[in-house]
Amino acid sequence: MSKEVVVIGSGLAGMSCATYLAKKNYRVRVLEKNSTYGGRLQSFSQDGFTFDAGPSWYWMPDLFDSYFNDFGKKTADFYKLTRLDPGYRIYFNENEYLDVSENLDTLKKKFDKIESGSGESLQNYLDDAGEKYRVAVEKFIYKPSLSALEFMELDLLKRLGRLNLFKPISKHIREYFKDPRLIKLLEFPSLLLGAKPSNTPALYSIMNYADLSLGTWYPNGGIRAIATGLYQNALDHNVEFLFNHPVSKIETKNDIVDHILVHDKKINCDIVVGGADYHHIENHLMDEKNRNYNDNYWDKRTMSPSSLLFYLGINKELDIPHHALFFDTDFDKHAEEIYDKPQWPKNPLFYVSCTSKTDINVAPKGSEAVFILVPVAPGLNDNENSREIIFQQIVNRLENALGTNIKDSIVFKRSYAHKEFISEFNSYKGNAYGLANTLFQTAIFKPRIKNKKLTNMYYCGQLTVPGPGMPPSLVSGKIVAKQIIKEHA
Structure with a gap:
């Protein structure tokens, strides 16, 4: 009889792990607290504009290929790729930039x-x-x-x-x-x-x-197309998805997980994989005696930055490529405000994605869909005033660099930061990328993929090995699936 696996969270790592297990004839159910699949790979449309809400860089195409090849498929079976040229532009000051050629x-x-x-x-x-x-x-x-x-x-x-x-x-x-x-x-x-x-x-x-x-690539249909590809692959292997199913408790008996509680409903299982935020799973869903790590451990971790994001619909065309980095201020000072003296940055570096330069379907003709990311420290007091101060500053710099008025052409605007990372993904301190990749947070120094006390509890995702990013999340799912197959054949 097939062993029953519950995967908590339908991000890339969770879907990857679920599908590898289903391929080996485990019965897999994915419990997702939100109304759709994909974790941080969301998109939304408003007023004729479409935005990828989360990740925006498509690197390491070989690792995506490797994932789909494991199931006898090709990446192109799920989405097409366009190589960007330039891969991106980097601004050194208002009057100087370098286009990073793909050749x-x-x-x-x-x-x-x-x-x-x-x-x-x-x-x-x-x-x-x-x-x-x-x-x-x-x-x-x-x-x-x-x-x-x-x-x-x-x-x-x-x-x-x-x-x-x-x-x-x-x-x-x-x-x-x-x-x-x-x-x-x-x-x-x-x-x-x-x-x-x-x-x-x-x-x-x-x-x-x-x-x-x-190279730097763009999946036709946006980054959301990656999540849709993994979701379809999972369905093809009979993975079951249960949306709007927030887990409230992981119940144990002796040294095993016995069942999961969702809305006070009991879901029995033989194996559990935590594909949601590692800290949230341990500190909010498990009894203290069963956790791998205590609060002191997490407090001492160096977290990656959070992100202050702006989604802008602009009713004019801009002279900017698909990706642009504004490194026209002090890199070291901004890093200090993230890691050493956490505070809202006074003069931050920022990144702009203008997907309408590649994809004509994401904005009305003659308009641009613009996404702006500002790296900020995790755990800050997130408020509208702090967001707006930074927004005004970076738009002024963007206007100066491009030599055009932008503020008067904004017809849609939405912001996103710590509060949303926490409410939508239970993200520890509102971080965007997981743990920083320092030496003592690499490989064996990362949070373990296996619970030390519960023999059927595992973890995948950006807070464990191999680390943050979309390709590593795919790999994380595979690592955990292989470990489960080895220990629970």
Whole structure:
């Protein structure tokens, strides 16, 4: 008789895990507190505009391909991809920017114009990053990280030194480049990893390889199309989804989970996978005696930033590409306001996504659908006044950079920050990306995928291995499914 698995949460990790288990003939039900699937990969439409509400960067297409290939499918069976060129634009000040070309030879020439010889340095840097990427994918990211012994493979040990685990990426980049503009460009993915470059291991130069070598892509239909692809794949494997089913308690008997409570209704199960926020599952759904980690543990974690988001419908066209980074202010000061002295930033860096440059269906003709993201510290006092102060400042900077009035052309506006991350996703401190990828929050130092006290309780998602982001979430689901299959065949 098939074992019954309950997965809490229908984000990418939860759907990934559910489908891998269903493929092996487990009976899988996914309990989702919200009214639809996808976790943070939501979208919404208003006044003729359509916005992806959460993630917006499509990197590491090989990992998406690997996921769908595991089910005898191709990514193209679910959605089509367009490679963006430029991948993005980075503004160094109001009057200077660099379009990051998808053609590496073209980009190397642009680097040389900024810093003599840096084109060759870029090639050498990416060659090194590419080797790390291959080691990470082949030997590192698919491990459950329950024991350091998992990493005691001879081939991995031979290549471990090249991973630069103990060197900060800030130092690593400066060994290749001197110009602060190029350094900014190469340090920017560390913001996506949720840590200061000085605290991020140089291993994560793999993100530069993902960016500059593997390319920046856009799924036709928007990022939401990814969630829809996973949802359809899950349905094809007979995964059952129960929406509007918030779990209120994980009930145990001896050393196992016995059943789940939803609206005081008992749902029996043999195995439970927590695909929702790890902290929420343990601190709000489980008895203290059964938790892997106490409040003191979580208080000492370095969380990734939260995000202040603005969704704007603008009734004019803007001279801006699909992705644009505004690094025209002090990177270090902004990082200090996120990590060292948490506060609303006074002069923040920000990111703009203008999907209407690629997808004509997301805005009326002659208009733009614009998404703005400002990294901010988690756990702040989120209020409308603080949001609006930052909004006015960044729109002024955007107007100056583009040389056009924007405020008078805004016909739709919505904001989103800590309050919404908490209410919609039970996100710890309103964080956006999970734990920061510092050395001592990598691999075996991350929260475990398996409960230490309950033999049938597991966890997947961005707060456990391998880490934050869409591709790692797919991998997380696979890791946990393989562990369950190994232990509960």
